[in-house]
Amino acid sequence: MKKNILAQAIALALMASPLAASASEAELLKRLDKLAAEVEQLKAELAATKKKTDTVEQRQDALAAAPAAPAAVAVAAAPAAAAPVSMAAASPATMLGPNTVLSSYGEVNYTRPRHDSSKAQTDVARAVIGITHRFDEKTKMVAEFEWEHAVTSASDKGETEVEQLYVEREFNNGLRAKGGLFLIPAGLLNTNHEPTAYYGVYRNFVETAIIPSTWREAGLGLSQTLDNGLSWDTGLTTGFDLSKWDASSTDGRTSPLGSIHQEGQMAKSHDLSVFGALNWRGVPGLLLGGSVFTGKVGQKTPDFAAQDARLTLWDLHARYTPGKWDLSAVYARGTISNTEALNQTFAGQPTPVPSSFYGWYTQAAYQLWKNSDYALTPFVRYERFNTANGYAAMPAGLAVATGPNEGVWTTGLNFNVGEGVVLKADYQKFKVDTARDRFNLGLGYAF
Amino acid sequence: MSQNNVAAQIRVRKKIGLPLAFAMAGLLAACGGGGGNSASTPITPAPDSGLSQVASLGKKIFSDQSLSASGKQSCATCHNPDNAHAQSNDLAVQLGGANLDVPGFRAVPSLRYLNLTPAFFFASDGTPTGGFNRDGRANTLADQSQRPFLAPHEMANGGKADVIVKLKQAAYVEEFRQVFGAAILDNSDDAFNRIQLALQQYQKEDAEFHPYDSKYDQFLAGKVPLEAAELRGLALFNNPTKGNCVACHLSAKGSDGSSPLFTDFTFDNLGVPRNPAIAATADPAYYDLGLCGPDRTDLSNRSELCGKFKVPTLRNVATRKVFFHNGYFKTLREAVSFYVKRDTNPELWYPADASGVAQKFNDLPEQYRKNVNVTEVPYNRQPNMPPALSDSEVDDVVQFLGTLTDGYKAQ
Numbered sequence: 120m121k122k123n124i125l126a127q128a129i130a131l132a133l134m135a136s137p138l139a140a141s142a143s144e145a146e147l148l149k150r151l152d153k154l155a156a157e158v159e160q161l162k163a164e165l166a167a168t169k170k171k172t173d174t175v176e177q178r179q180d181a182l183a184a185a186p187a188a189p190a191a192v193a194v195a196a197a198p199a200a201a202a203p204v205s206m207a208a209a210s211p212a213t214m215l216g217p218n219t220v221l222s223s224y225g226e227v228n229y230t231r232p233r234h235d236s237s238k239a240q241t242d243v244a245r246a247v248i249g250i251t252h253r254f255d256e257k258t259k260m261v262a263e264f265e266w267e268h269a270v271t272s273a274s275d276k277g278e279t280e281v282e283q284l285y286v287e288r289e290f291n292n293g294l295r296a297k298g299g300l301f302l303i304p305a306g307l308l309n310t311n312h313e314p315t316a317y318y319g320v321y322r323n324f325v326e327t328a329i330i331p332s333t334w335r336e337a338g339l340g341l342s343q344t345l346d347n348g349l350s351w352d353t354g355l356t357t358g359f360d361l362s363k364w365d366a367s368s369t370d371g372r373t374s375p376l377g378s379i380h381q382e383g384q385m386a387k388s389h390d391l392s393v394f395g396a397l398n399w400r401g402v403p404g405l406l407l408g409g410s411v412f413t414g415k416v417g418q419k420t421p422d423f424a425a426q427d428a429r430l431t432l433w434d435l436h437a438r439y440t441p442g443k444w445d446l447s448a449v450y451a452r453g454t455i456s457n458t459e460a461l462n463q464t465f466a467g468q469p470t471p472v473p474s475s476f477y478g479w480y481t482q483a484a485y486q487l488w489k490n491s492d493y494a495l496t497p498f499v500r501y502e503r504f505n506t507a508n509g510y511a512a513m514p515a516g517l518a519v520a521t522g523p524n525e526g527v528w529t530t531g532l533n534f535n536v537g538e539g540v541v542l543k544a545d546y547q548k549f550k551v552d553t554a555r556d557r558f559n560l561g562l563g564y565a566f
Numbered sequence: 567m568s569q570n571n572v573a574a575q576i577r578v579r580k581k582i583g584l585p586l587a588f589a590m591a592g593l594l595a596a597c598g599g600g601g602g603n604s605a606s607t608p609i610t611p612a613p614d615s616g617l618s619q620v621a622s623l624g625k626k627i628f629s630d631q632s633l634s635a636s637g638k639q640s641c642a643t644c645h646n647p648d649n650a651h652a653q654s655n656d657l658a659v660q661l662g663g664a665n666l667d668v669p670g671f672r673a674v675p676s677l678r679y680l681n682l683t684p685a686f687f688f689a690s691d692g693t694p695t696g697g698f699n700r701d702g703r704a705n706t707l708a709d710q711s712q713r714p715f716l717a718p719h720e721m722a723n724g725g726k727a728d729v730i731v732k733l734k735q736a737a738y739v740e741e742f743r744q745v746f747g748a749a750i751l752d753n754s755d756d757a758f759n760r761i762q763l764a765l766q767q768y769q770k771e772d773a774e775f776h777p778y779d780s781k782y783d784q785f786l787a788g789k790v791p792l793e794a795a796e797l798r799g800l801a802l803f804n805n806p807t808k809g810n811c812v813a814c815h816l817s818a819k820g821s822d823g824s825s826p827l828f829t830d831f832t833f834d835n836l837g838v839p840r841n842p843a844i845a846a847t848a849d850p851a852y853y854d855l856g857l858c859g860p861d862r863t864d865l866s867n868r869s870e871l872c873g874k875f876k877v878p879t880l881r882n883v884a885t886r887k888v889f890f891h892n893g894y895f896k897t898l899r900e901a902v903s904f905y906v907k908r909d910t911n912p913e914l915w916y917p918a919d920a921s922g923v924a925q926k927f928n929d930l931p932e933q934y935r936k937n938v939n940v941t942e943v944p945y946n947r948q949p950n951m952p953p954a955l956s957d958s959e960v961d962d963v964v965q966f967l968g969t970l971t972d973g974y975k976a977q
Binding site: 363365367420421422423424425426460461464465468469514516517 | 792
């Protein structure tokens with residue numbers, strides 16, 4: 120019986136893979152990880168888990184390359200009583216036609232500061248529509264369009280943005296090449312940022328303040344997944360624009376890179392950046408990886424005092440999902456060089472350009488209860504980060520105090536309704552800026 | 567004396583006197599001479615200036631003293647190109663009129679860096695913003711240029727037609743006709759309008775009015791360092807708890823890479839002392855209230871705006887001979903000291919009443935003294951508190967302000 124369920128799950132995952140391809144590659148791999156975890160639970164079937172998983176990957180790639188229509192038919196014909204995990208794989212996305220898939224995610228959040236309830240706030244934080252179109256078995260287009268904060272107009276705080284827009288082509292040797300606007304493979308969350316994919320109402324601070332998720336650049340990328348579980352990514356893209364730095368604003372303190380990213384909006388491209396990422400999934404449920412991104416950020420801006428400034432951001436990440444556990448950790452560190460002259464022009468201003476910033480977190484979640492429709496997963500996370508860890512030297516008397524090493528405990532739970540909807544609640548306790556202590560509630564979905 | 571119909575919503579007429587034909591001899595000669603012999607030759611841009619034909623005409627008009635009632639006063643007389651397009655003497659107000667003996671009411675502002683000034687408007691939070699003249703009542707550089715020709719205390723023409731009569735005698739009149747049409751001088755209002763446009767175009771096109779070549783500009787570009795005292799001064803200038811000058815006089819590049827103009831185009835009431843050097847102040851009932859009058863009339867019922875004057879650019883401030891709208895202060899150091907010691911040591915700035923108490927904000931009627939900015943750093947002090955800047959820190963800020971003078975040549 121168990122074997123049958125497993126077989127069904129794998130079969131459905133494989134059949135649904137062309138649909139899953141509408142999500143990011145990382146999303147696909149995450150689902151695969153989850154599948155592997157399920158497999159692990161079925162001890163009788165675990166003898167050849169690794170081989171099976173590798174096989175799954177290979178066959179999935181092969182199936183993803185196959186025309187979508189037959190797969191869609193297969194999904195439609197799949198028995199409704201399939202295991203939940205297979206439902207998860209089968210449920211995403213809506214077919215618009217034989218080769219085009221619609222997807223979406225969104226979240227609505229409520230926040231209540233512990234010490235100042237007058238600042239309680241509800242926000243339709245984001246609504247995203249994704250469209251994936253497969254031109255042929257090897258070529259697809261992926262687009263995501265996002266609205267933030269419900270309203271976008273000249274006098275509102277909302278944003279409308281193209282979050283991804285790229286074309287990907289696969290080659291016979293497993294290489295994939297893509298061009299356009301795509302997410303940089305840094306950390307655990309940037310390429311896997313749907314609200315159903317992370318714990319807590321808000322994305323963690325390390326992967327928003329240090330890694331500016333959702334971080335995308337326009338350019339070219341090349342990637343490959345090897346049979347041994349290793350995958351690599353590399354590319355040449357646009358980078359950051361340091362001339363956007365506003366020393367009078369708090370934006371640079373909130374997220375140094377978030378304040379100078381270009382998001383494909385008429386991005387200055389004199390100086391391009393390069394990135395590389397390595398991830399290893401050789402053991403079921405385990406992901407080990409790291410990334411680096413570097414490029415000059417002066418962009419040859421006329422009359423700019425930091426022409427030679429260079430940004431480098433790197434991270435190490437790990438995730439392990441044995442059984443009901445979901446354990447993860449990320450360390451990320453950024454540096455910006457050659458900012459001495461620029462920071463002198465900001466003398467006396469509150470937010471000069473930091474020479475270094477960093478953050479790390481560790482997180483543990485445990486699936487406490489689950490039935491066919493629901494799953495309850497409490498979690499706890501500790502983060503430590505500093506967006507202004509250091510500054511280039513300034514003349515005597517003008518030195519700027521570095522920022523605090525903020526520490527944040529977040530504890531709460533995710534309550535999944537099926538695989539596409541999540542209700543969240545958490546409490547966040549700040550070590551330094553205790554005025555930020557807050558309760559959060561969230562509703563999210565993704566398909 | 568008809569109103570300029572282009573500047574419909576803007577009341578005109580104003581002061582800013584001007585006397586003295588100053589020593590911009592070379593410039594004036596060069597400007598005044600061109601174009602007179604070109605009756606039938608095509609008009610081409612002056613080969614050396616790169617200005618358009620209209621702007622080139624504007625340049626000649628700018629320096630043409632014959633367009634004044636006295637025959638001795640041009641725009642350049644008070645807005646001397648050699649003094650950053652501001653006055654060259656240290657009179658609080660200039661003298662004008664047919665005999666150059668009619669005193670004005672406000673100090674001469676520099677014409678530098680005005681090309682990016684927006685028309686007057688109220689920002690979404692109600693802050694009055696933009697406009698030309700110290701009360702913002704002209705919406706464009708062209709509008710602004712009308713008053714000096716016609717004001718009795720300036721060039722003192724009886725009306726636009728008077729100006730055009732003089733223009734017909736100018737050496738460049740044929741060039742004027744060729745640019746604006748053979749019949750342009752038949753209608754004085756139209757012709758005067760073209761004079762205004764030409765002056766505006768000159769100020770917009772000629773980089774002399776906005777060269778962005780001060781030491782500070784070069785420092786922002788990473789080309790020259792600031793001296794230690796200058797850098798300390800910049801830090802004090804920017805520091806929200808010290809000078810806080812940056813609250814109004816923006817010092818950083820814009821997010822679009824634009825150079826700072828050292829003004830946010832807003833208006834403020836600083837409670838500057840009454841200046842007895844202005845003839846009009848002999849009348850105790852006379853008050854210059856800026857936004858709410860007497861020159862500007864459309865906001866006269868907005869009592870909360872009374873006493874507010876435009877925040878000027880600080881570019882070239884070290885070349886100014888007098889400071890603030892009424893020219894009360896004669897040195898930059900005095901002006902900076904006023905900011906930080908206005909409230910800690912009012913006796914330094916204001917005359918004492920019969921009981922020996924300093925009459926703070928004595929250039930405002932009693933009911934408007936509450937409008938004075940007393941909340942923002944550095945005006946948030948009380949007597950016996952230390953000023954926001956020490957004497958040596960004031961020196962540093964003055965040093966820094968010296969870096970804002972155009973035409974810096976690295977040693």
